[in-house]
Amino acid sequence: MKFRSRWLGVASASALVAASLVTGAMGAQASTPSTGPALTYQPSHAGGTVKLLASSAGGTLDPQVNYTLQYWQLYQATYDGLVSFRKVSGKASFDIVPDLAVALPKVTNGGKTYTFVLRKGIKFSNGQTVTVKDVQASFQRLFKVANPNAGSWYAGIVGASACLAKPATCTLTGGVVVNPSKNIVTINLTAPDAEFLDQLAVPFGSILPASTPGHDMGTTPIPGTGAYMFKSDNPNTKLVMVRNPYFKVWNAAAQPQGYPKEIDEIFSNTVESEVTMVENGQANWMFDPIPSDRLAELSNKYASQLHVNTLTSTWYIAMNVNIAPFNNLLAREAVNYAFDKNAAVKLYGGTKLASPTCQILPPGFPGYQPFCAFQKGTGSTYSGPDLAKAKALVKKSGTAGMSVGVVAQTDTVDLALGQYLQSVLNSIGYKATLKPLSPNIQFNYIQNTNNKVQISETQWYQDYPAASDFLKILLSCSQFHPGSDNSINISGFCNKSLDAQMNQAETLMLTNPTKGNALWAQIDKQIMTKYAPWVPEFNPKLIDFISKGTGNYQFSKQFYMLVDQLWVK
Amino acid sequence: MIALGVLILILLSVIVAPFYAHDIAHTNPFTSNLNGTTVISGRTVPVLQPNTQGLGLGVTPIGPTWDFRHYFLGADNQGRDVFARLLYGGRNSLFIGTVSAIICCGVAAVLGMLAGYFGGVIDWVLSRIFDIVWAFPVYLLAISLSVVLLTSGLNLGPVHVGPGSLWLPIVIIAAVYVPYVARPVRGLTMSLREREFIQAAIGSGASDWRILTKEVLPNTLPSVIVFFPLMVAFNMLTESALSFLSIGVQPPAASWGTIINDGLGLLYTRPWVALAPGIMIVITAVSLNILGDGVRDAFDPKAKLRGAV
């Protein structure tokens, strides 16, 4: 998942939950964690307006189209799916709980049939009652509006191929079957899918009124069922959310009551002014990362208003293994030896904000086994660069003197990393140039092989804590599409035997997660030590800066800060 | 006179940039120095200083030492010596300003003379092109071209200009200002064409080429020369604006505009990184403008060039 750009992937229940679901699918009913923790509501804090700041809007407001973290953070309070992620702080925020459905679905037919019972009496923010027809229409609409993942996640629903071919007349016959009299929705898949519930719990799975037009609604708000509803959206000034007058709590774990009377997200601020405004209490929170030169000031003066959260994410340099000079393993190793990860950490904001890493999987991840291959020392933790060795390797590889184009984003940190990388490449014998591109473009640009990008700065934030989310998504043959802007395997790394191991690991995860994760650890190590398609830089943390007097900061690992839970009164 | 003196001083200082960097400050202003150290009053300190207070977040480059031997104006976020970069940056800023002014004035003089002398279709086509460029606010045009060319590079037939090349901003800046000089030249040429000596030359059967080079050019040249210093100032300001938007000179090369951009992230903690290059731009532009006024008084007291800035 990309943090800043428009790309966002699904967050799934933990691998363990997924495994148990599939086990349950083999006959038994899934265990129902709906009685787990939920936020307790304190009415005395209700009221006021929460002001959120962002440098720019996040695109269309249509929850079945928008794919940004920025708006997903708001959808958690405005839309509901049949199921949802638990709205709490901490690890439990990855739990899946029933939302518009009475309970988690009954999974039958070998994991291919999901049966949901829809809650009665829930109303949309326009006053209409939610019916099974709305559920059916919402699934059809995924195809009509060309949902980004309609062709992948939802392609497994029976009837999806017809919908993909002719979206306008999508019916999903046999795929989504409803029984209005019993209020039951049955979804049939063509094959078992361990992650299907996660895919329903994200905003794409939002249930919208059946009358919603079958095209991207853009800035026109669509009625939802959450505690809040969108009132107006102006991508150049602000987005306004107000209380949904028809909302009543049915499951606080899935859709809790919110505190503020109104939530505004104000756009078009410079990041510097966002900091100033939060400092001065003119706004409650800023979406954008804090600029590095303000970090020291904030951490000294506003320590109590800063929340540092661990993220499972890796910032890395992707080297294109298919074109010179980095089609040469020695050249890739050389860059790994030369690039000082500690220096990169400094550029990100220091050791409190990031830690250097030599591998693909981030710490604390399933399958994470620390190792460090290319460095001065020999331990499993990073000790420093070995420039002499790097220079020798470049010489040996015969690639010395080649021109190398570094592609980085124009935001401060990425650009600084790009400049540093350029400097490193020059110092080991290449002729490096830097090409900074707008964050909106760079991520696609570096993916497309037509652009012949040799080396680029990028980063990956977890979709869900499963090793496959890093290793398979970013480094398997199936994710490499030459000539396409959507080729997330930026290095173009494709190794058939490793692919086979990944598939094996994935299957193992269903039956024996421990063994599966051990295999993932091995894959992680093999890719880096044998092929070195990346230079892993560091694992960053996320800082939220809230204004003085803003209370009840809750950090969901899925949706990040829960904006509707903030106290401004 | 003072203006000329100041310009020469600035020119000299940017010329000695390599000497300063190499022999006085012992620094390479184009290489990141994230783990570097320097000695301040006997103590070795890191160039990038980790924050030790509060939550300990953030790393700040050292500020000005006011000591010419090292980090006179402090370091930027890559740990590079800002003063050394300032001198090198001046080279690029002045180079781009001057070369693009030469190209711009040259092209504009040629086009203006052709349009004014031949009239007819040539004039119509050229004038419409000028109109179109004119209708595009200068900065918008320059930014559009920069964004696009930075993505693709510039291919002019056999000539390929890479995305990182200094020639990219030079060509762009020269191009956008052409109408500003070409229009007056065209007008002047048109009025010259009516004058007796040109009519006489035409009557005597001299070739167009000969008339243009021997008769028209010497008479239009003074007004083009009058534009020149002002053009250099404009172009330098435009270059700095493009670089400030990070679509001008590309790193690690520096110009005063890129250093201001580098300093932006450090504005509140290390303001000198952004202040110093700005002050240099102002001093240089003021000198050029004063010099331009002087040149105008000397050559052509009636000429008027308006800032498109």
Added chain:
Amino acid sequence: MSFATRAGVVRAVDGLSMSVGRGETVGIVGESGSGKSVSMYSILGLLRGPNVSIEGRVRFNGQDILGRPDRELRALRGKDIAMIFQDPMTALTPVYTVGWQIAEQIRQHTDLTKRQAHQRAIDLLAEVAIPDPSRRVNQYPHEFSGGMRQRAMIAMALSCEPSLLIADEPTTALDVTTQAQILELLAELQERRGSSIVLITHDMGVISEVADRVVVMYAGRPAEIGTRQEVIREARHPYTWGLLGAVPRLDSKRARLVTIPGNPISPLDVPPGCAFAPRCTYRHDRCSDRPPMRGTDHLDACWLDDAEKEQRRAEIEEAS
């Protein structure tokens, strides 16, 4: 009076002493740059700027007006002393109607209302024989022909009934017929109102028609002063002879005009002696000293003795 310029101090007018009687017309004549206009401007304080310095005395109606504060001079200008300028094309502000500009002057010096001033402007335009004055009054200067503009200038100058009218080459920019009309108009108005006129011109022909007395100037210095009769019939200064020779006369039998050799000198390098000496056919050793104005009523600044002047003049007349 003198100007400080980049090339040094310029004495634009030097040693001029003259008087204008009531109802009299005095002509000042000389080539361009001879200091005719400048001397008149300096009287009225029209020359300003830190580089200008004026020494001497100017008396108007018995009062010394030179060096008076501008505010007092302003009350005089346009009211008691009015001026008409050479080029009527540029002498009117292009963005205001002719009537507005006349009314402006009236309102500056009288208490008339806007409406009254406007009516007065129409009357004045009629007086200077502009046809259809009530329409013309609302037109802009560029809508007037040259002669009409000059008439409008005269109307403006006369608006406050000045006792002295200084006309600075009023006819130079006009064609011959119009010239005559304007001169006639001036003479007529003078007769009717009895004001004094100083007429600045480089045209001896104009002088011979209207002036009572004549001042001939060269290089900022008076060369000859006398009545019209004296200066034209009995000119004593070689420069005046030259000027007279430069007048094309229809009755003359001579084949070509007698012109003054050389060009008028730059005020920057006036020689220490006689200013005209470098161009003078009759120059001799005395000319290295500056000649004083000599004579009683008919004055001249030439070192030649009277007899010789008489003889030379006769020779010239003979030749022509």
Added chain:
Amino acid sequence: MLGFIIRRLISAILVMFSISVLVFLIFFATPGVDPAARIAGRSASPAIIAQVRHAFGLDRPLPIRWALMMDHLFIKQDLSSYVNIGSRVVPQITQAAPVTLSLVAGAAVIWMVIGVTGGVIAAANRGKFIDPVIMFIGIAAVSVPAYWLGEVVNLITQGGLHHSIFAWVPPSGYVPITQSPGQWALHLIMPWLTLAALYAGIYARVLRAELVNALNEDYVRTARAKGLSERRILIRHALRCSLIPIVSLFGLDFGALIGGAALLTEVVFGLPGVGLLTYTSLQNLDLPVIMGAVMYGAFFVVLANAVVDIAYAFLDPRVRIA
């Protein structure tokens, strides 16, 4: 007059047509920008991309795509962004325009007042001490990069001094005048001053030169001979005539600024105006928005040219007849 308007209109349409084609071609010649893939989203299947491509008309030949874009921009007015999907271009521009207008109009008042006063004072006192001082300040103002000045203003008002003398300066951003006129002005005062500095410098210098020329004109001598006060001569005669070129200059500058040339000031002060919109869309290579913003900008430049021509006729009676 009618002929004049028609000629103007034709030339304006020609210029805008050329610009639209130019922008269109430049951006479709740029590699690495496939709007379809960006619209479809990550891991979109080829079928989805094809669907998007077809829906947006991206599979048609370039001239048709150009015509489609013009149709959506000008006739249907429903052209939407490639980046902020669903966000329509026309409303984006109509929402950004008031911001730019507020910025430019306020700055224009300031720069005209300062520029004209400065120019008049300098011209009235030419040769004295104050004249070169004003002219030097003018040159300095012309030589300061606007964006840098803006940053320095930010540094001063938002930095160390924000907690003392500049506590009243709000953080950057824009408050609509309809929401709170006081806050509107307060938020814009620093941007106004920053933008006005450059133009005040230019106008003071140009006006002084014009005034000095005018003061040497014959009509000024006439006015003096009429016994008018120096003040009246300067203001009613010399200034009135010198203002004609100034007003035409003003029209062109104002048009260009409204059209997006105030971009740097908008960027530095985070004002969501047309300049900022254009700049962001350029950075994102968001062709529909670029197209809309550039067309809008060009329209104002062309309009300003026409208005200036007409204003000339009103200000200068010599032109009125001809």
